[in-house]
Amino acid sequence: MNFSSFKNTNPIYFYFISISSFVLANLIRSKSISFYYFLLLVGLVFFVLGMVKRMKNK
Known part of the structure; x- marks a missing residue:
């Protein structure tokens, strides 16, 4: 799998x-609890990716 697009992305997009x-x-917390936790995990992963990308650029 080619992840070159992630390497060229600005950290602000990850945020x-x-x-x-x-x-x-x-917004969907009361409707689907499993999808709620999935979106929380996705948000956390992209936040960490943005932080790592930002630290590497400095």
Whole structure:
């Protein structure tokens, strides 16, 4: 699998995906608890990816 697009992405896009997944998770919290936890996990992963990408650029 080729992940070159992740290498060339700005950290702000990772943060944006993270925030949007957190917002979506809070919107569907009462409807589907398993999808809620999945979106929380996705948000956390993209937040960490953004932090790592930001630290590597400095």
